[in-house]
Amino acid sequence: MAATKTFTREEVAKHNTADDLWIIIDSKVYNVTRFKDLHPGGAHAFLDEDIAGQDATEAFYGLHLHEVLERPQYQRLQLGVVAGEQPQIYGKLAGANSDVPYAEPSWLSEGYYSPYFKESHRRLQKAVRELVDELIYPDAQARELDGKRPSQSVIDRMAELNVHAMRMGPGKHLKGLTLMNGVFDYFHELVFNQEFVRCGARGYGDGLNAGCVIGLPPMLNFGAPALRARVVPEVFSGKKFxxxxxxxxxxxxxxxxxxxxxxxxxxxxxxxxxxxxxxxxxxxxxxxxxxxxxxxxxxxxxxxxxxxxxxxxxxxxxxxxxxxxxxxxxxxxxxxxxxxxxxxxGGIFVMLSNFNHERWVMCCCSARSQRLLIEACMKWIHQRKAFGKPLASLAVVRAKLAQMIARTESVQHWLESITYQMCNMSYKEQANKLAGPLAFLKMYSTRCAQQTAVDAVQMFGGRGVTQSGMGRLIEHYYRTVPFDGLLGGAEDVLADLGVRQAMRGMPKNARL
Ligand SMILES: Cc1cc2nc3c(=O)[nH]c(=O)nc-3n(C[C@H](O)[C@H](O)[C@H](O)COP(=O)(O)OP(=O)(O)OC[C@H]3O[C@@H](n4cnc5c(N)ncnc54)[C@H](O)[C@@H]3O)c2cc1C
CATH class of the missing domain: 2.40.110.10 (Butyryl-CoA Dehydrogenase, subunit A, domain 2)
Incomplete structure (x- = not known):
């Protein structure tokens, strides 16, 4: 609504009874006289003398997601704004990078540098973020709930932009296609994986052509030309799966x-x-x-x-x-x-070379998804008060966050280093030299992710195990993070694989 009407705080304060009840949230003035009886937390929440006719910003954000205010039924309650004041609070900004510390990898954080990411990666990241936030995120949230497969309209739009092809990584399959940017290496592919996972919808994320990401490479790398010529375009155009x-x-x-x-x-x-x-x-x-x-x-x-x-x-x-x-x-x-x-x-070679890429994709997703929790926890501990103080004032809470951040940063930087190796090795070389490092990285990433999920649940308390409201993402993550520790090789199996690979290179004459 065009809420241009302005009020002084003194005017708002006069509307403080059950029959005439206004509140202020982040400089916006709401008439909640009728809504108070529909409020899930009961009408009494509004009749408190600190709330009725007063600024309820802190009380609101202590209990609700910002997106609640963006719903049409609540926007309709807005009468206007407080004279001379501007809204200060924002929720999820479509297409924008987050400015919450550690919510983005350092290469996307203001004032930091990277040896790996160039201008073309940054351009791609921006374009993919817009695509995800505007088109894919809403579909992800809806389909995750109703359990239906990703909407064909989303698949079709991705096909128009050649996204299905680009998600397969660099290679001959991109020849002749108009790319969202122009050049393409494994860091571009990393961008896709890490942007998509921001949807925070694990089942949908796999529904959105994960089968193609792990099932098509054997065709691309080992399929006969005539078969490839028939099957690959059908899959890239989103007509077949x-x-x-x-x-x-x-x-x-x-x-x-x-x-x-x-x-x-x-x-x-x-x-x-x-x-x-x-x-x-x-x-x-x-x-x-x-x-x-x-x-x-x-x-x-x-x-x-x-x-x-x-x-x-x-x-x-x-x-x-x-x-x-x-x-x-x-x-x-x-x-x-x-x-x-x-x-x-010769299936062993086909499968083993495929596993490396699959595991690398999972590492990209795991690393980035852990940041979603860091961002949510950072916001939460500043919003939530207990014993009269924000959770952020408690050293034990900050210590948990420290571990989350350190784990996530280490996973991302190790991932970037392995990705650099991939950019400089042939597919065959990668199969030989990176099986061990990727096994370790995946084992480590998914263990970190599971620990971070446990810590986040502690921080969110009951909301961390509640499927709606402020802890929604945490509950979802905690419930679905074990998948990452199993798919594409269980943690214990990968740990052992990594060590056995290392032992193959053990010099026979090495002694203490
Ligand atoms: C939701 C979901 C989606 C999947 N998608 C696919 C797919 O698209 N395509 C596909 O082919 N497969 C898929 N899988 C299968 C997945 O790859 C297997 O579940 C995984 O490889 C583990 O096999 P398993 O479940 O039979 O466990 P098991 O092999 O029975 O192992 C059970 C546990 O025993 C331990 N263990 C076993 N062997 C060893 C060992 N050598 N060293 C140490 N510990 C060991 C591990 O802790 C392991 O977790 C999917 C699985 C799930 C749950």
Whole structure:
């Protein structure tokens, strides 16, 4: 509303009875006479002598999110503003960087420098942030709640901007595409991952083509040209969806214990695939499945297309059904041998090289998502008072924040250093040299994230486990952060992998 009418504070103070009740929040004057009876906290909250006809800014922000004031039904209560005063408080500013300390990585913080991020990364970051805040964030919040898959209108807009292609990272697949910026390396891809995760909607985040991010690289790197020419444009245009189908009920961490089989027909023209896959992200709505199969020569990766003999059923997990997590069965599914990705029997290399990239993506997301908690906690401890003082005045609370910040900064800087290595190594070199460091980084990031979630819940108290209101993000994060510690390799498995990789390089003659 155009609230141009002005009042003095003395005028507002006269409206301090149950039948004529005004309050001030951040210089805005509201008539709450009728609303007080609808207020979930009861009418008495307004009739306190410090609130009725008074400035209720502190009381309001001690209990409510800023976005409440932006809802139309509350904006309608606004009568005008206090003469000579301006609103001082803002909530989430679409497209803008946060100025809360440590809410952004240092390369995006005013006055700090980076050896890695150049002008093109900054331009991309700005464009992606606008896209996320204006288009994706509202869809994420709505779909996370209703459990429906991300809206096709969002997928289509991302396709128009070639975002699906860019999220696959640098490579030949970007040739000829108009990019949001022009050049593209792994730091540009990092920007996408870190901006998207700001939606703070873990299930939706996976629903938004995570299956493609982990399921398409085998096609891009190992698919036959004719197959690539058909499948890749369909996926990049948002018309078809792909997922990675490796895990089975009997084979999660022990990937190569999988039991899905692919046998050749007598004429050698088809594979016949039989078996099941469990927890397949986007599997519910996928058209293509990048499937790990046991074959005569060992282990082979095959692209299976949805059709006769393919069935998918949703699996209910503790995050939103928007992710489309599926149990998939293959019952005598005939697949042309041209759909083989990489060599027959060469699936181990296809999968292992893919795991590195998947884990790196998860590290990008984990590092950035931890900052969402830091930002929320920073705001909360300044808003929330206990024993007459803001929580920020308590040393024990500040100590928790110190650990959160140190963990997040260390994860981000380690990530940037590994990303730099990726920019300077071939895909094959990365597979060899970075498997260990990425395993450690992912293990470390997700442990840090889980500790930060626990600390944030402590800081938010009851609100930290409440699905609406001020602690909404904290509750969501705490509930969904264990996913990161399991998917793409469980923490314990990765820790051991990292050490075993290091031991391979142990000189035989090294002694104390
Ligand atoms: C929501 C969700 C989405 C997923 N999406 C996909 C997908 O899109 N595609 C796909 O293929 N898979 C997917 N997965 C599967 C995921 O990769 C596996 O859950 C993961 O690899 C762990 O396997 P598991 O659950 O069978 O655990 P298990 O292998 O049974 O392991 C259980 C625990 O035992 C311990 N453990 C096991 N082995 C070792 C070891 N060698 N050293 C030390 N500790 C060990 C670890 O603590 C581990 O957490 C998804 C899973 C979930 C829950």
């Amino acid at each position: 792909i997922c990675l189908a490796v895990s089975e009920a009997h084979a999660g961490s022990d990937v190569f214990g999988l039991q899905t089989t692919a046998e050749k027909t007598a004429d050698g023209k088809f594979w016949v695939v039989n078996g099941h896959k469990k927890w397949i992200t986007n599997g519910v709505f996928a058209d293509y499945f990048t499937v790990g199969c046991k074959t005569e020569d060992g282990f082979t990766v095959i692209l299976v297309e949805r059709g006769a003999g393919v069935e998918t059923k949703p699996i209910k997990t503790s995050y939103s059904a928007a992710a489309g997590t599926a149990f998939v069965t293959f019952d005598n599914v005939r697949v042309p041998v041209e759909n083989t990705l990489g060599e027959e029997g």
